[in-house]
Amino acid sequence: xxxVRLELEGFTAFRDRQEIDxxxxxxxxISGQTGSGKSSVLDAMTYALFGYVERVGKGVSQLVSxxxxxxxxxFDFQVDGVRWRLTRTTPAAGGATKVLLQRAGGDGWxxxxxxxxxxxxxxxxxxxxxGLDYEGFTRSVLLPQGRFAEFMVGDAKERRRIxxxxxxxxxxxxxxxxxxxxxxxxxxxxxxxxRLIFTEYSGVTPEALELAERTAMEAAERDARLASAEARxxxxxxxxxEAERSASDLRACAQDVRLAERVxxxxxxxxxxxxxxxxxxxxxxxxxAARxxxAARVAGERxxxxxxxxxxxxxxxxxxxxxxxxxxLAAARSAVAEAEAELQSASASAPxxxxxxxEAERAVAARGADAEARALALEAARAAVDEATHADLxxxxxxxxxxxxxxxxxxxxVTSLLASRGARSLDRAKGAQAKAEEAARAAxxxxxxxxxxxxxxxxxxREAEREEARARKDLERLRKDVAAIESQxxxxxxxDLPPDPVALIDERLxxxxxxxxxxxxxxxxxxxxxxxxxxxEREREGLAARAGEIRGRLDxxxxxxxxxxxxxxxxxxxxxxxxxxxxxxxxxxxxAAVAAKLADVLGALAGGLEALADKRGESEKDLLAEAxxxxxxxxxxGLTLARVxxxxxxxxxxxARAVATAEREAEGVRAKxxxxxxxxxxxxxHRSRAARFDALGKELRADRIVAFLQAEALxxxxxxxxxxxxxxxxxxxxxxxxxxxxxxxxxxNGEETRPARTLSGGxxxxxxxxxxxxxxxxxxxxSVTAKARLESLFLDEGFGTLDSxxxxxxxxxxxxxxxxxxxxxxxxxxxxxxxxLPARIEVEKSPRGSRLVRVG
Numbered sequence: 057x058x059x060v061r062l063e064l065e066g067f068t069a070f071r072d073r074q075e076i077d078x079x080x081x082x083x084x085x086i087s088g089q090t091g092s093g094k095s096s097v098l099d100a101m102t103y104a105l106f107g108y109v110e111r112v113g114k115g116v117s118q119l120v121s122x123x124x125x126x127x128x129x130x131f132d133f134q135v136d137g138v139r140w141r142l143t144r145t146t147p148a149a150g151g152a153t154k155v156l157l158q159r160a161g162g163d164g165w166x167x168x169x170x171x172x173x174x175x176x177x178x179x180x181x182x183x184x185x186x187g188l189d190y191e192g193f194t195r196s197v198l199l200p201q202g203r204f205a206e207f208m209v210g211d212a213k214e215r216r217r218i219x220x221x222x223x224x225x226x227x228x229x230x231x232x233x234x235x236x237x238x239x240x241x242x243x244x245x246x247x248x249x250x251r252l253i254f255t256e257y258s259g260v261t262p263e264a265l266e267l268a269e270r271t272a273m274e275a276a277e278r279d280a281r282l283a284s285a286e287a288r289x290x291x292x293x294x295x296x297x298e299a300e301r302s303a304s305d306l307r308a309c310a311q312d313v314r315l316a317e318r319v320x321x322x323x324x325x326x327x328x329x330x331x332x333x334x335x336x337x338x339x340x341x342x343x344x345a346a347r348x349x350x351a352a353r354v355a356g357e358r359x360x361x362x363x364x365x366x367x368x369x370x371x372x373x374x375x376x377x378x379x380x381x382x383x384x385l386a387a388a389r390s391a392v393a394e395a396e397a398e399l400q401s402a403s404a405s406a407p408x409x410x411x412x413x414x415e416a417e418r419a420v421a422a423r424g425a426d427a428e429a430r431a432l433a434l435e436a437a438r439a440a441v442d443e444a445t446h447a448d449l450x451x452x453x454x455x456x457x458x459x460x461x462x463x464x465x466x467x468x469x470v471t472s473l474l475a476s477r478g479a480r481s482l483d484r485a486k487g488a489q490a491k492a493e494e495a496a497r498a499a500x501x502x503x504x505x506x507x508x509x510x511x512x513x514x515x516x517x518r519e520a521e522r523e524e525a526r527a528r529k530d531l532e533r534l535r536k537d538v539a540a541i542e543s544q545x546x547x548x549x550x551x552d553l554p555p556d557p558v559a560l561i562d563e564r565l566x567x568x569x570x571x572x573x574x575x576x577x578x579x580x581x582x583x584x585x586x587x588x589x590x591x592x593e594r595e596r597e598g599l600a601a602r603a604g605e606i607r608g609r610l611d612x613x614x615x616x617x618x619x620x621x622x623x624x625x626x627x628x629x630x631x632x633x634x635x636x637x638x639x640x641x642x643x644x645x646x647x648a649a650v651a652a653k654l655a656d657v658l659g660a661l662a663g664g665l666e667a668l669a670d671k672r673g674e675s676e677k678d679l680l681a682e683a684x685x686x687x688x689x690x691x692x693x694g695l696t697l698a699r700v701x702x703x704x705x706x707x708x709x710x711x712a713r714a715v716a717t718a719e720r721e722a723e724g725v726r727a728k729x730x731x732x733x734x735x736x737x738x739x740x741x742h743r744s745r746a747a748r749f750d751a752l753g754k755e756l757r758a759d760r761i762v763a764f765l766q767a768e769a770l771x772x773x774x775x776x777x778x779x780x781x782x783x784x785x786x787x788x789x790x791x792x793x794x795x796x797x798x799x800x801x802x803x804x805n806g807e808e809t810r811p812a813r814t815l816s817g818g819x820x821x822x823x824x825x826x827x828x829x830x831x832x833x834x835x836x837x838x839s840v841t842a843k844a845r846l847e848s849l850f851l852d853e854g855f856g857t858l859d860s861x862x863x864x865x866x867x868x869x870x871x872x873x874x875x876x877x878x879x880x881x882x883x884x885x886x887x888x889x890x891x892x893l894p895a896r897i898e899v900e901k902s903p904r905g906s907r908l909v910r911v912g
Contacts, residue, residue: 057186057197058134058847058879064100066127068119069093071905076897078879083871084912085882087890088899093906094883095852097899098198104131104144105182106190107153107175120148121905134847135185141165142182157181192218196831198850199824208827209812209820212796216766232756239749246742249735257732265725272718279711282704289704305625306669313622313662316613320655323606327648330603334644337596344589351585355578362571369564370548372572376565378548381541382557388538395531402524409517416510423506427499434496437489444482603644610638610651615658622665630664633657769834774798776830777823784822784865791826798827818862825851825866832878852883860888867892 058078065073070093088094096119099109103116112118120127128145139160146153157172158165171177183189188197195207195218207215220229369375457463461470546553554560615635623632636654641647755761774793781789781800790801798812800823815823832849851870867889870880882889890896895912 059101059131060134060139061130061132062097062100062104063130064097064128066121066124067100067103067129068096068121069899069901069906070096070908071121071124072907074906074908076908077910081879081881081895083880083893084895084897085884085890085893086897086899087884087887088906089901090885092899092901094885094899097897097908098850098852098883100129101131101198101850102190102194104129104142105186105193107144107155107179108190110194116153117146117148117150120146124148133186140168140185142178188218196828197848199828199852207831208798208824215770216763216796220762220766229756229762232753235749235753235756239746239753242742242746242749246739246746249739249742253732253735253739257728257735260725260728260732262729265722265729268718268722268725272715272722275711275714275718279708279715282708282711285704285708289701302625303669306665309618309622309625310662310665310669313618313658313665316615316618317655317658317662319609319613320651320658323610324648324651324655326606327603327644327651330599330606331644331648334596334599334603337592337599341589341592341596344585344592348582348585348589351578351582355575355582358571358575358578362568362575365568365571369568372565372568375561375568378545379558379561379565382545382561385538385541385545385557388534388541392531392534392538395527395534399524399527399531402520402527405520406517406524409513409520412513413510413517416506416513420503420506420510423499423503427496427503430492430496430499434489434492437485437492440485441482441489444485447481603647606651607638607641607647610647610654615654619661622661626665626668630661630668633661772834773827773830776834777827780826780829781823784826784862785819786861786865789819789823791823798823822862822866829870832880848879848881850881850883863889 060078062076062078063073064070064075069091076097086094086097099111099119103109103119107116108114109116109119116127126145126147128143130141130143132139132141134140141158141160143156143158144153145155153175155173155175155178157168157178159168167173168181171181186193191214195210195215207218370378457470459470459472462468463470542553545557549557549560619632619635623630635657636650638647638650641650770793774791778790778792781791788802788804790803792799792801792809799809800812800815800819802808802810812820812823828849828851863886870882871893882893884890895910898909898911900907900909
C-alpha cells in the first residue's frame with residue numbers, strides 16, 4: 057500500500073480543508089511545532105482506513121475540531137498498481153459514521169461494488185486490500201507515538217499474528233482447512249457410493265444379464281408372429297372398410313339427390329303460384345302510373361298561380377314584414393308631432409333665459425358699485441382711527457382701560473380714571489370703523505350672491521340652447537323615418553300610398569295563403585299517387601325477384617355435378633339420366649314445368665343409388681369368416697370384424713410392450729453392471745484421495761509449518777535488524793531472537809545479553825528503528841504470497857532523544873531505506889532532521905487552525 061493523497065477537514069487541529077499530495081515523495085519529513093498536529097496526519101490515515109485512532113479508539117467523534125459539525129478524511133492510496141479512494145465522515149454529535157470506497161475508473165472514480173458504502177463491508181475490504189488489520193498496520197507500516205517499540209517488546213502471540221498477515225502465512229492455514237474439507241468430502245463420497253452398491257446394485261451379476269437377454273429374445277419372436285397375423289386381419293378389415301365406405305358414399309349421394317329432388321318439387325309449386333300473382337301486380341302498377349300523371353298536372357297548374365302571385369306581391373314573409381312597417385307608420389307620425397311640440401317649447405325658453413341674464417348683469421353692477429363705496433368708507437374710518445390715535449397718545453393708552461385693570465405703563469392697579477376728550481374721540485373713531493367694516497362685508501357678500509345668480513342664469517341659457525338643438529335634431533330624424541316608411545310602402549303597393557295600407561296588405565296575405573293551401577293539397581295528392589304507383593311496381597318487382605330466387609336455387613343445385621358424382625360413386629352399377637334445361641325457361645310458367653320434370657328425374661336417380669348401397673353392404677360376413685380363421689384362439693367367436701381387428705392389435709401391442717420391457721430390463725442390468733464396476737473404482741479413488749489429503753492436512757497444521765516459518769522469519773528479521781542496530785549504535789549493540797523474545801547483545805559489556813524490555817528510552821528507540829527498517833526491507837522477500845509488500849513506512853517517535861551523532865547515523869539509515877522506491881515519512885519536531893530529508897511537509901499553527909504546506 058502506497059499513499060497518494062490525503063485530504064482532511066474538521067479533524068483535530070485542521071479546521072479548514074487541508075490536502076497532502078504524496079505524488080513524487082519517497083523520503084520526507086512531516087515537521088512543525090509541538091501541538092501543531094503532526095501526529096494527527098497519521099491519525100487521519102488510520103481513521104480513514106480503519107475508523108480507529110490510537111488515542112481515542114473507536115470514539116473518533118472526540119477528534120472533530122472545536123465548533124465544527126463534522127470531520128471528514130479522504131485518503132487516496134495505491135495497491136498493486138490500482139488506485140483507491142476511501143472517504144470517511146463522522147459528525148460531532150456522535151451520529152453514525154459514513155464511508156465510501158471508490159476505485160479509479162476511466163477519467164473519474166466509481167463506487168467499488170456492492171457494500172462500498174457500508175462501514176462493516178468497507179472495513180473488511182480494506183483489510184483484504186492491504187493485507188493488514190489496524191494492529192498489524194500500526195506495528196509495521198505506520199508506527200505512531202507510544203507503539204513504536206511494540207513489535208519488538210510486545211506480546212509474542214500478537215507478533216506472530218502480525219507476521220502471519222504480513223507474510224501471507226494464513227495461506228497454509230487455508231490450505232490445511234481446505235485439505236481437511238477435501239478429506240471429509242472424499243470420505244463421504246466413498247461411503248455414499250458403498251451404500252449405493254449395497255442398496256441399488258444388489259443382485260446385479262453376469263448371470264442376471266444372461267437371463268434378461270434370453271427373455272427379450274423370446275418376446276421378440278412372439279411379437280413377429282403376431283405382426284404377421286395382424287397384417288392379414290387388417291387386410292380383410294381394409295376390404296370391408298372399402299365396401300362400407302362405398303355403401304356410405306352411395307347413401308350420402310342418394311341423400312343429396314333426394315334433397316335436390318325436394319328443392320325442385322318445391323320450386324315447381326312456388327312458381328305455379330307466382331304466375332297468377334305476377335299478372336295482377338302488373339295491372340295494378342299501370343293504373344297507379346296513370347293516377348300519378350294526372351295529379352302531377354294539377355300540382356303544376358297550382359304552383360304556377362302561387363308563383364305569379366309571389367312575383368306580383370312578394371312572399372308571405374315579405375308581406376308580413378311590410379304590414380309591420382305599415383302599422384309602425386302611425387306611431388312614427390305621432391312621434392313627429394310630439395317632437396314638433398317639444399321643439400316649440402324649447403324655442404320659447406331661450407328669450408326668457410336671455411332676459412334673466414340681463415337682469416342678473418344689472419344686479420351685479422349695482423352690487424359692485426355699492427361694495428366699492430363701502431370699501432372707500434372703510435378706508436376713511438381707518439384713517440380717522442389713525443388720526444385720533446396720534447392726536448392723543450394718553451387717550452390711546454387710556455382707551456379701553458377700566459378701573460381695577462393693570463396700568464399699561466407702571467403695571468399698578470388702576471383705582472380711578474380721569475376724563476379725556478381724546479379718548480372719547482378715539483372710541484368714536486373705532487366704532488365708526490367697526491360699522492364700516494360690517495357694511496363692507498355685507499356689500500361684498502351681496503356682490504358674490506349677484507355673481508352667482510348671473511352664473512346660474514348663464515348656465516340655464518346654455519342648457520336651453522342645447523335642449524333646443526337636441527329637439528330640432530330629433531324632429532329631423534323622425535321626419536326622415538316617416539318619409540322612408542311612406543316611400544317603402546308606396547313602392548311595395550304599386551306607387552301610390554293608399555289611405556289604409558294595412559287593409560290592402562291583409563287582403564293580399566289572405567289570397568296568397570289560399571293559393572298556397574291549394575298547392576299543398578295538389579302536391580299531397582301527387583305524393584299519394586306516386587307512392588301507390590311505386591308500391592304496385594315494388595310488388596311486381598318483388599314477385600319477379602322471388603321467381604329469380606327460385607331459379608337461382610334451381611341453378612344452385614348443380615344438378616349436372618350431382619349426377620356426375622353419383623355415376624362416379626356407383627361406377628358401372630347405374631346409368632346417367634337425361635336432365636331438362638333451364639335456358640329456354642324465361643317466365644314463371646315455363647320455369648315451373650322444367651322444375652317439375654327435374655324433380656321426377658332426381659327421384660329416379662336417388663332410388664337407384666339406395667338400392668346399390670344395400671347390395672354392397674352385404675359383403676361383411678365373408679370377410680369376418682376370413683379374419684376369424686387367421687386370428688385363431690386370439691379371439692372369441694361372435695365378434696364383429698372391427699372387434700377382431702382390435703383384439704389382434706391389442707395382442708400385438710402387448711407383445712411389443714413385452715419386447716420393449718424385456719430389452720429395457722436387459723439394458724438396465726447391463727448398465728447397472730457397468731456402473732457397479734465404475735462406482736467400485738470411484739470408491740477406491742475417494743479412499744485414496746481422503747488418505748492423501750489427511751496426511752497433507754496434518755503436515756500443514758499451524759504448530760508445524762506455520763510456526764516454523766514464523767520462527768525463521770523472526771530470525772531473519774533479528775539478523776537484518778542487528779546490521780542496522782550495529783550501525784545506529786556505533787557497533788555496540790546487536791539484535792538476537794530466542795525463545796519467542798527479542799534481546800540486545802551489548803558488545804561493550806562482554807557480549808552481555810539483555811531482554812529488549814530492559815533498554816532505556818534512547819536504546820529502545822534505536823533497537824525498534826533497526827527492527828522496523830529490517831521489517832520494511834525483508835517482508836517482501838519473506839512473504840509466501842505476492843500481496844505482502846510494505847511500500848511505505850511512517851515513523852512518529854523518538855528522534856528528540858538522540859544526540860547529534862546518533863541522529864546523524866539514523867538519518868543516514870533512513871536515507872538509505874528511502875532510496876529503493878519505498879516511501880518513508882518521518883514525523884518529528886527536530887528541525888535538524890527535517891531539513892536533512894529531500895522533502896518535507898510543514899504543519900503551521902494558526903488561530904484559525906493548522907495548515908499543511910509541502911516543501912520540496
